[in-house]
Amino acid sequence: MTEPAIEATVVSLAEHRAARTDEAPPIELTKPTETALDDSDPVESGVDVVDLPGNPLADWLTVPDLPVLPVWARSPKSIRENVAALGRLVWWHTRYHSVRTPKYLLKTVLLAARGFYRAVKGLWPVLSAQEQSATVKALRAQSKLRPEDIDLAARHQAAYAERTHSRRWRFGLAAAGVAAAATGIMLADPLLQTAIGAAVTVPLAHLGRGEETRLLDQAAPPIRVDMSAQQLNDALRAAGLLKSGGGKDEKDLPRVSCTMGPVRDGRGWSVIFDMPRGGGKTASDVLAKREVIAQELGVDEIQVIMSRVRAVNGGNAGRVSMWVSDDDPYLGTPNPSPLEKAETFSIWEPVPFGQDARGTRISVPVMWQSMFFGGLPRRGKTFTQRLLTAAGLLDAYVRHYVADGKGGADWMPMKAVAHRLVMGAEDDAIEALKAMLAELLAEMERRFALLRDLPTSVCPEGKLTPEIVARYNLPVIFVTIDELQEYFTAMEREDREQVINDLCRIARRGPAAGFISNFASQRPDADSVPTKLREIITIRYSTQVVDRASSDMVLGKGKAAQGADASVLSEEHKGVGVLVTGPASYVTVRADYLDGPTFAQLCRKGRTLREAAGQLTGDAAGDVTAAADAAGVTVPPIVSDVLEVMRHSPRMFTTDLLAGLVNIDEDTYGDYNAEHLASALEAAGVKRTSKQVKISGSNGAGYQRRDIEAAVPAEILLSAGR
Numbered sequence: 001m002t003e004p005a006i007e008a009t010v011v012s013l014a015e016h017r018a019a020r021t022d023e024a025p026p027i028e029l030t031k032p033t034e035t036a037l038d039d040s041d042p043v044e045s046g047v048d049v050v051d052l053p054g055n056p057l058a059d060w061l062t063v064p065d066l067p068v069l070p071v072w073a074r075s076p077k078s079i080r081e082n083v084a085a086l087g088r089l090v091w092w093h094t095r096y097h098s099v100r101t102p103k104y105l106l107k108t109v110l111l112a113a114r115g116f117y118r119a120v121k122g123l124w125p126v127l128s129a130q131e132q133s134a135t136v137k138a139l140r141a142q143s144k145l146r147p148e149d150i151d152l153a154a155r156h157q158a159a160y161a162e163r164t165h166s167r168r169w170r171f172g173l174a175a176a177g178v179a180a181a182a183t184g185i186m187l188a189d190p191l192l193q194t195a196i197g198a199a200v201t202v203p204l205a206h207l208g209r210g211e212e213t214r215l216l217d218q219a220a221p222p223i224r225v226d227m228s229a230q231q232l233n234d235a236l237r238a239a240g241l242l243k244s245g246g247g248k249d250e251k252d253l254p255r256v257s258c259t260m261g262p263v264r265d266g267r268g269w270s271v272i273f274d275m276p277r278g279g280g281k282t283a284s285d286v287l288a289k290r291e292v293i294a295q296e297l298g299v300d301e302i303q304v305i306m307s308r309v310r311a312v313n314g315g316n317a318g319r320v321s322m323w324v325s326d327d328d329p330y331l332g333t334p335n336p337s338p339l340e341k342a343e344t345f346s347i348w349e350p351v352p353f354g355q356d357a358r359g360t361r362i363s364v365p366v367m368w369q370s371m372f373f374g375g376l377p378r379r380g381k382t383f384t385q386r387l388l389t390a391a392g393l394l395d396a397y398v399r400h401y402v403a404d405g406k407g408g409a410d411w412m413p414m415k416a417v418a419h420r421l422v423m424g425a426e427d428d429a430i431e432a433l434k435a436m437l438a439e440l441l442a443e444m445e446r447r448f449a450l451l452r453d454l455p456t457s458v459c460p461e462g463k464l465t466p467e468i469v470a471r472y473n474l475p476v477i478f479v480t481i482d483e484l485q486e487y488f489t490a491m492e493r494e495d496r497e498q499v500i501n502d503l504c505r506i507a508r509r510g511p512a513a514g515f516i517s518n519f520a521s522q523r524p525d526a527d528s529v530p531t532k533l534r535e536i537i538t539i540r541y542s543t544q545v546v547d548r549a550s551s552d553m554v555l556g557k558g559k560a561a562q563g564a565d566a567s568v569l570s571e572e573h574k575g576v577g578v579l580v581t582g583p584a585s586y587v588t589v590r591a592d593y594l595d596g597p598t599f600a601q602l603c604r605k606g607r608t609l610r611e612a613a614g615q616l617t618g619d620a621a622g623d624v625t626a627a628a629d630a631a632g633v634t635v636p637p638i639v640s641d642v643l644e645v646m647r648h649s650p651r652m653f654t655t656d657l658l659a660g661l662v663n664i665d666e667d668t669y670g671d672y673n674a675e676h677l678a679s680a681l682e683a684a685g686v687k688r689t690s691k692q693v694k695i696s697g698s699n700g701a702g703y704q705r706r707d708i709e710a711a712v713p714a715e716i717l718l719s720a721g722r
Contacts, residue, residue, distance in 0.1 A: 115203070227271070227324055254279055272319065272321045287306050307321050329357035334593035335590070339391060339394065340594065345395055350363035355590050356589060356590075371540070372519050373385045373521075373542075374543075375522070379575075384541060384577065387591060389414075392476070393417060393602045393605065396606075400478050401420045403421075403487075413596075415619065421620075422648070423648075425486040433499070441506070444515060451512075479510075488529065519533075540556065544566060576588065639685075651702055689707055
C-alpha cells in the first residue's frame with residue numbers, strides 16, 4: 001500500500017509570518033559601503049515559501065525572489081555612476097596628497113632620524129656589554145664582600161673585558177663598512193643613490209614612528225553628509241514620528257524597517273523605509289516634518305528630497321523615499337536649454353524644462369494643460385516662463401497671443417512672431433488685452449463648433465489632433481500673459497471681473513480646442529490674482545517666496561505640508577522652483593537657462609519657420625520693425641522703440657511716450673526729455689506733420705504713429721502690409 005502524496009502549497013512569506021504568534025524583530029540596519037542606486041531598479045522584498053504541513057523546516061525551505069547582483073550593479077547607469085564616483089574620489093585623494101608631498105618628505109626625514117636614534121639607543125647596551133658592568137658595579141657597591149662575591153665579581157669582570165674587546169672590534173668594522181658604503185653611494189648614479197636612500201630611510205622612518213604618529217594626513221573623503229540607520233531612527237524619533245524611550249531599552253523601541261538602504265546614490269544617500277505599524281504615523285506625517293528631520297541629520301532642508309512611494313511602485317501609506325544630498329544640489333553653472341540649438345520642435349511633445357536635484361531631466365507636457373508661474377521678482381520667474389513659450393516658437397503651427405503687464409524688454413522679441421502682442425498696462429493696453437481675449441473666446445467657440453461637426457473617424461475624442469491642425473489650418477493657440485497683477489490692479493472693478501471670467505473660460509475649456517494657457521504673476525493673493533483663476537490651473541511653478549502661505553498661494557492649498565514648499569529656497573536659487581504637475585506630484589527643478597539674446601534669436605527663427613509654412617499672421621505680419629529685421633534692413637533703435645510704445649495707439653502724448661520708452665530701456669531713455677526725444681527722432685528721419693495731438697478730447701504735445709512709420713523704408717512698409 002503506497003502512502004498518499006504530500007501536496008506542497010506555495011504561499012507568501014509575509015502571510016506565513018503574519019500567521020505566526022512570534023513576530024520577527026525589526027530589521028536592524030548597518031552603515032553600508034559606498035554604492036549608487038538607479039531609481040529604475042525595483043526593490044523586491046517578497047519571497048515564496050514551501051509550507052509543508054508538520055514540516056519543522058518550513059521556515060527555511062524558501063525560494064528567495066531577490067536580485068542576485070548588489071544594488072549598485074543592477075543597471076548600466078548605476079555602474080557608470082559608481083565608476084564616476086570612484087574616479088572623483090581617486091582624483092580628489094591624488095590632489096590632496098600631492099600638494100602635501102614636501103611635508104611628507106620632511107616628515108619622513110624626521111622620522112628616519114628618530115628611528116636611527118632609537119636603533120643606536122637599543123644597540124648600545126649590547127655593544128658596551130652593559131649587563132656585565134652593571135653586575136660588577138653592584139658588587140663593588142657592597143660594603144662587605146663575602147669570599148664567594150669576590151670570586152663572582154672577578155669572573156664577571158673578566159667576562160666583561162673579553163666581551164667588550166670583541167664587540168668593539170665588531171663595532172669598528174661595522175662603522176668602517178658604513179663609511180665605505182656611504183663613500184660608494186656618494187660616487188654612485190643619482191638614481192641609485194635615491195633608491196639606496198629610500199631603502200635605508202623607509203625602514204628607519206617606520207622604526208621612528210610612534211603609535212599615534214602617521215606619515216600621511218588623514219584625508220576626509222568629499223562626502224559632507226553621513227547617514228546610517230541609527231541616525232535615521234534618531235532623527236525620526238526627535239521629530240516625534242517614533243515613540244521615545246521612556247526608560248525602555250533602546251532595542252525595545254519601535255524602529256523603521258527599510259526596504260532599501262541607506263545606500264550611496266550619486267552625490268547623496270538614498271533610503272526607502274516603512275513607518276512601524278501601531279504608531280499611527282503615515283508617510284504624509286514624515287513629509288510634513290522635513291525641516292526637523294533635516295536639522296537632526298545635520299543638513300539644510302533643501303538637501304532633503306522626500307516623497308511618498310505609491311502603490312503603483314510597490315509602496316503603501318507609510319512608505320517614504322528619501323534622498324539626502326551631500327551639499328546644495330541646485331547651485332552651480334546653469335544648464336543651457338536644449339531648445340537653444342534646436343531647429344524645430346513639436347509642441348505635442350513634452351517640453352524640456354530643467355533638471356531635478358539628482359540631475360534627472362524634467363520635461364513638461366503642455367498640450368491639454370494650463371500653467372501658472374509665481375514667485376518673488378528677480379528669481380528667474382519670467383526666464384522660466386519663457387522656456388515653454390520658446391518651445392512653441394519652433395513649431396510653425398503654434399499661434400502666439402502674448403500680453404506683458406510690465407511692458408519691459410522681456411517679451412519684446414515676440415513682436416516678430418506673436419499674432420497679438422500687448423505691452424504694458426496703460427489704458428490703451430488694457431483695451432487691447434480685452435480685445436485679444438474677446439478674439440480668443442470667439443476663436444474657441446468657432447473651433448468647438450467645427451470639432452462637433454467632424455466625424456468620429458477624424459475627431460474621435462472631440463479634441464484637436466495634429467492631423468486636424470494640418471488639415472483644417474487650426475494651429476495650437478499659445479496664450480502667454482506675464483505680470484497679471486499689473487492688469488488687475490489697473491482695471492476698474494467691472495473690467496476686472498470680465499477679464500477674470502474670460503481667462504477662466506480660456507483656462508477651463510480652451511485645452512480641448514488646442515489652447516495652452518501660460519500665466520505668471522508675483523505673489524498671487526486674492527487681490528492680484530483671484531483664487532477661482534488659480535485653482536483651475538493644472539501645472540504650477542513657484543520660485544522663492546517669503547513664507548509657506550505664499551507658497552501655497554502659487555502651488556495650491558496644503559502643498560507646503562506635503563513637501564512642495566518654495567519658501568525653503570534662498571536668494572542664490574535663481575531659476576530654481578517647485579513644479580507641481582498633479583495633486584500628489586511635485587519636484588524641485590533647476591530650470592534650463594535661456595537668456596534674452598537667445599530668446600530673441602529663437603523668435604527670429606520662429607518667424608522664418610512661419611513665413612515658410614504660411615503661418616505668419618496678425619500683428620507679426622504687419623510689424624514694421626520685425627519686417628525690417630527679416631529683410632536685413634536696419635531701422636534706427638529710437639524709431640523701433642517708439643513704434644513699440646505706440647503699438648496700440650495711433651497717437652500719443654509726449655509725456656506718455658517718454659514713460660513708455662523708460663519702461664522699455666531705462667538705461668537708454670532714463671535721461672530723455674521732450675527736446676532730446678524730438679532731436680533724436682529728427683536725426684532718425686522722422687518728420688512731424690503736427691506737434692499737437694488730440695486724445696479723448698484733450699490737446700497736448702505728442703506724436704502721430706504714421707509720422708514715425710514714414711521714417712521706415714517704403715519696401716518694408718509694403719511687406720508689412722502698411
